[in-house]
Amino acid sequence: MFRKILAAAALLAVFSHAFAAVDVNTANEDALRGIKGVGPARARAILDERSAHGPYKDASDLGKRVKGMGGHTVERLQAEGLAIGPAQPQAAQAKVAQTTPAKAGTPQAAVAVKK
Numbered sequence: 001m002f003r004k005i006l007a008a009a010a011l012l013a014v015f016s017h018a019f020a021a022v023d024v025n026t027a028n029e030d031a032l033r034g035i036k037g038v039g040p041a042r043a044r045a046i047l048d049e050r051s052a053h054g055p056y057k058d059a060s061d062l063g064k065r066v067k068g069m070g071g072h073t074v075e076r077l078q079a080e081g082l083a084i085g086p087a088q089p090q091a092a093q094a095k096v097a098q099t100t101p102a103k104a105g106t107p108q109a110a111v112a113v114k115k
Helices: 002-019 029-033 040-053 059-065 071-080 090-098 107-114
Strands: none
Touching: 029 040, 040 059, 059 071
């Protein structure tokens, strides 16, 4: 009985790791290295390019900016769990947070309605 539970837990851990996406625009080196096909040199190249020139817009942007990563390599890494999320700088994210609508009944909501 214990062996069945242990085997089920191990299987669940394998499947949950396989489906966990790692966003190239937010991941650290350890997270990138967790993807099959990304070693220390490739992870460092991705991070260096991202810190020098900002987040990646899409898969083709990643392939163009990082040396040694063509279209097929990026596709293979995406199949392994690499995700390229929307490239929004932190300043843009903060602006979006500031422009969210206020809750009804608050003074900010009344001001927003009058405009």
